[in-house]
Amino acid sequence: MAKKTIRTIPQARTPMPEQPPELRVRNFDEVATGYRQEDALVEAERCLDCADEPCVRGCPVGIDIPGFIRALGGRNFRGAYDVITDTNLLPSVCGRVCPQENQCEGVCTVGQPPSQLEPVAIGRLERFVGDLAIREGWANVPYIEHNRFKVGIVGSGPAGMACAADMAKAGCEVVVYEAFHEPGGVLKYGIPDFRLPNAIVDLEIDKLRALGIRFECNTLVGRLFTIEQMITEMGFHAVFIGTGAGYPSFMGIPGESLGGVLSANEWLTRCNLMHGREFPNYDTPLQPGRRVAVIGAGNTAMDALRVSLRLGAEQVMCLYRRTAQEAPARAEELHHAEQEGVQFHWLTSPTELIGDAQHNVRAVRCERMELGAPDASGRRRPVAVPGSGFEIEADTVIYAIGTNANPIIGQTSGLQLDKRGYIAADAELATSIAGVFAGGDIVTGAATVIEAMGAGRRAARAMKAWLGLRDAASIAGGDGADEPARRLFGLPRGEHGYARLHL
Amino acid sequence: MSDFEIVKRADYSDVTYLLEVRHPAMARAAQPGQFVIVMEHERGERIPLTIADYDRERGTITLVIQAVGKTTKEMQQRCQVGTRLHAMVGPMGIPSRIGHAKKVVCVGGGLGVAPVYPQARAYKEAGAYVIGVLGFRTRALMFWEDRFRACCDELVVCTDDGSAGLHGLVTEGIKQAISAHADIDEVVAIGPPVMMKGCCDVTRPFGLRTMVSLNPVMVDGTGMCGGCRVKVGEGVKFACVDGPDFDGHQVDFDDLMLRLKRYRPTEQAALAEWQESCRLRGGPGHGH
Numbered sequence: 031m032a033k034k035t036i037r038t039i040p041q042a043r044t045p046m047p048e049q050p051p052e053l054r055v056r057n058f059d060e061v062a063t064g065y066r067q068e069d070a071l072v073e074a075e076r077c078l079d080c081a082d083e084p085c086v087r088g089c090p091v092g093i094d095i096p097g098f099i100r101a102l103g104g105r106n107f108r109g110a111y112d113v114i115t116d117t118n119l120l121p122s123v124c125g126r127v128c129p130q131e132n133q134c135e136g137v138c139t140v141g142q143p144p145s146q147l148e149p150v151a152i153g154r155l156e157r158f159v160g161d162l163a164i165r166e167g168w169a170n171v172p173y174i175e176h177n178r179f180k181v182g183i184v185g186s187g188p189a190g191m192a193c194a195a196d197m198a199k200a201g202c203e204v205v206v207y208e209a210f211h212e213p214g215g216v217l218k219y220g221i222p223d224f225r226l227p228n229a230i231v232d233l234e235i236d237k238l239r240a241l242g243i244r245f246e247c248n249t250l251v252g253r254l255f256t257i258e259q260m261i262t263e264m265g266f267h268a269v270f271i272g273t274g275a276g277y278p279s280f281m282g283i284p285g286e287s288l289g290g291v292l293s294a295n296e297w298l299t300r301c302n303l304m305h306g307r308e309f310p311n312y313d314t315p316l317q318p319g320r321r322v323a324v325i326g327a328g329n330t331a332m333d334a335l336r337v338s339l340r341l342g343a344e345q346v347m348c349l350y351r352r353t354a355q356e357a358p359a360r361a362e363e364l365h366h367a368e369q370e371g372v373q374f375h376w377l378t379s380p381t382e383l384i385g386d387a388q389h390n391v392r393a394v395r396c397e398r399m400e401l402g403a404p405d406a407s408g409r410r411r412p413v414a415v416p417g418s419g420f421e422i423e424a425d426t427v428i429y430a431i432g433t434n435a436n437p438i439i440g441q442t443s444g445l446q447l448d449k450r451g452y453i454a455a456d457a458e459l460a461t462s463i464a465g466v467f468a469g470g471d472i473v474t475g476a477a478t479v480i481e482a483m484g485a486g487r488r489a490a491r492a493m494k495a496w497l498g499l500r501d502a503a504s505i506a507g508g509d510g511a512d513e514p515a516r517r518l519f520g521l522p523r524g525e526h527g528y529a530r531l532h533l
Numbered sequence: 534m535s536d537f538e539i540v541k542r543a544d545y546s547d548v549t550y551l552l553e554v555r556h557p558a559m560a561r562a563a564q565p566g567q568f569v570i571v572m573e574h575e576r577g578e579r580i581p582l583t584i585a586d587y588d589r590e591r592g593t594i595t596l597v598i599q600a601v602g603k604t605t606k607e608m609q610q611r612c613q614v615g616t617r618l619h620a621m622v623g624p625m626g627i628p629s630r631i632g633h634a635k636k637v638v639c640v641g642g643g644l645g646v647a648p649v650y651p652q653a654r655a656y657k658e659a660g661a662y663v664i665g666v667l668g669f670r671t672r673a674l675m676f677w678e679d680r681f682r683a684c685c686d687e688l689v690v691c692t693d694d695g696s697a698g699l700h701g702l703v704t705e706g707i708k709q710a711i712s713a714h715a716d717i718d719e720v721v722a723i724g725p726p727v728m729m730k731g732c733c734d735v736t737r738p739f740g741l742r743t744m745v746s747l748n749p750v751m752v753d754g755t756g757m758c759g760g761c762r763v764k765v766g767e768g769v770k771f772a773c774v775d776g777p778d779f780d781g782h783q784v785d786f787d788d789l790m791l792r793l794k795r796y797r798p799t800e801q802a803a804l805a806e807w808q809e810s811c812r813l814r815g816g817p818g819h820g821h
Contacts, residue, residue, distance in 0.1 A: 304579070
């Protein structure tokens with residue numbers, strides 16, 4: 031077969047089948063229904079299998095992307111699944127929620143100028159393979175040779191799941207602690223079913239259980255026992271903290287305690303994890319509004335907006351102080367929200383929430399903004415236009431303007447925190463307590479699911495080195511292990527485990 | 534960790550009941566002032582309840598619950614010895630600071646009587662002179678007088694109708710304690726917001742430090758949802774992770790009371806529907 035070139039591959043990116051907007055705003059089923067086999071085979075043809083493989087470097091977890099697409103193109107679906115699960119146990123999750131346009135697809139050779147083509151739809155192909163594996167009941171449980179190490183993971187979200195998987199595969203006994211009554215973290219309480227069904231998350235978690243990972247829910251680490259107790263009393267040789275940023279920000283403007291004003295986290299948790307949308311069959315109340323205003327324009331804001339539409343709101347508005355160009359949400363999310371009927375009020379900043387006689391919110395007082403000089407983030411700073419105040423009627427106001435550091439681990443441990451209250455960690459994600467690693471939003475502040483997974487895996491690598499475990503990706507001890515300074519009693523320091531002495 | 538088995542139940546009145554739940558790890562960790570979040574069944578809501586007592590030896594957590602809404606009434610029907618809760622997580626919140634106060638007044642009103650008990654006992658163990666002030670609507674609702682007698686140097690019981698003890702609200706009991714003792718260091722008041730507000734109004738003129746325990750609407754209890762935000766002084770705090778104890782003189786109780794009403798219409802509808810379904814199914818004890 032002749033080598034594929036940019037001219038011989040199918041030119042158009044295979045579209046993702048979707049529920050039509052007018053239908054999907056009335057249900058919580060998935061918007062993107064997934065590639066059919068014929069879609070996947072055509073799209074797989076578009077990969078040039080280039081020598082450079084920029085996509086692999088663009089992937090935070092380094093999936094062998096050309097490898098799995100090659101197998102897929104050859105109709106070796108199981109083989110494609112095997113390639114992906116070598117590095118990523120959660121293809122059905124990542125294929126759905128990764129911002130591929132900034133990662134693998136953003137650097138894909140097919141999409142690079144001077145080419146006029148769109149990049150290979152890597153995320154859609156990954157999801158196709160992951161979903162097929164679920165339907166076929168495939169699971170790749172590697173042979174695991176158990177070692178004597180016990181690893182504790184705090185938080186069962188994407189960072190914790192990724193770290194847990196790697197440590198279990200390395201042979202450690204792994205226990206994951208979760209404060210909620212179900213594992214999954216933000217994948218469960220935050221991301222709505224129409225983007226990532228909770229049933230898919232549960233199936234992926236079952237795969238982690240098949241590796242021998244134990245999930246302990248209803249466990250608030252810090253308060254039920256401390257990080258220090260895990261190391262000193264509970265027999266954990268290493269601990270990973272991936273508790274997420276969770277402490278939603280408000281603006282501090284008047285009226286924020288009015289009824290009907292809440293954080294996107296609360297809104298989404300009531301709807302997704304607690305099934306408030308099925309009230310009274312489920313007991314958690316939700317009180318959907320008729321006119322909903324969401325402040326912020328990130329992915330969480332898009333989720334809150336689209337949930338509101340599906341709960342039957344008549345008018346759903348996005349208020350953002352900059353413009354569509356600066357909005358942090360993925361282009362696809364903005365597009366979906368727009369298709370479904372969300373009204374965008376760009377260059378609009380709330381200054382006050384106005385209540386009615388029952389202390390419920392009835393309107394948002396806003397002012398117009400214009401973009402001035404770029405600020406520290408490189409985005410042009412919004413500046414209020416004097417005298418531009420106006421009101422927008424709303425009976426529900428949802429804040430999706432980011433989060434602050436959750437204080438629980440800081441309150442209950444001696445871990446060093448950074449200036450903003452997040453856990454201080456070095457490049458290897460090691461914290462100030464030996465054997466304790468941290469990653470994801472609790473270290474970096476709010477980011478994406480795949481970045482958290484990448485951090486979980488990076489921490490797992492460091493943890494393996496610290497425990498002296500051999501790792502296919504890095505030889506224990508690393509470079510210079512033979513230097514005298516790197517040896518203890520004649521042995522490379524990285525080659526053996528630690529005994530913790532209590533004096 | 535635990536399967537949340539109920540090992541003891543006691544009923545103090547038509548509305549007040551005690552559940553003792555087996556959870557050895559939590560019994561070891563619990564401190565006065567902390568709370569748990571409970572789910573009775575898998576479709577239930579998560580409700581915060583202050584820990585009324587813990588027994589480290591028996592490995593149990595004690596909750597005293599007032600049946601006021603659908604969830605607490607349903608729990609009253611279904612939670613019997615040998616049954617299990619779907620979930621119980623905790624201990625949550627920052628433990629009460631049991632400082633070096635030499636003389637304290639521990640005030641509990643209605644559903645606040647049980648939660649103030651661990652603090653009264655902790656103060657006693659720390660060597661303080663403890664004056665207990667308990668408020669009930671009427672004699673028939675009284676409970677735990679014996680437990681308080683055992684850890685209080687003085688105990689004032691108040692009833693709204695005068696059927697037992699002092700005729701009047703707990704604020705009368707506090708006034709009495711303040712007039713009898715000029716050297717009170719601290720007041721701890723736990724109960725309905727309107728009661729805590731009344732207590733703070735009494736102690737404010739005396740500049741008497743008054744700690745209150747707030748129990749606003751919560752979902753996760755870990756700081757993630759922000760539903761429990763309360764106005765304290767100039768700032769906004771999350772009761773679940775910044776509290777639940779706050780300096781009562783700084784708390785905006787009017788704001789708290791308005792926020793607590795937010796879900797009342799939906800909750801009342803749920804309660805009415807549930808009671809109707811109980812009636813149709815011929816009585817309590819139905820499953821899902």
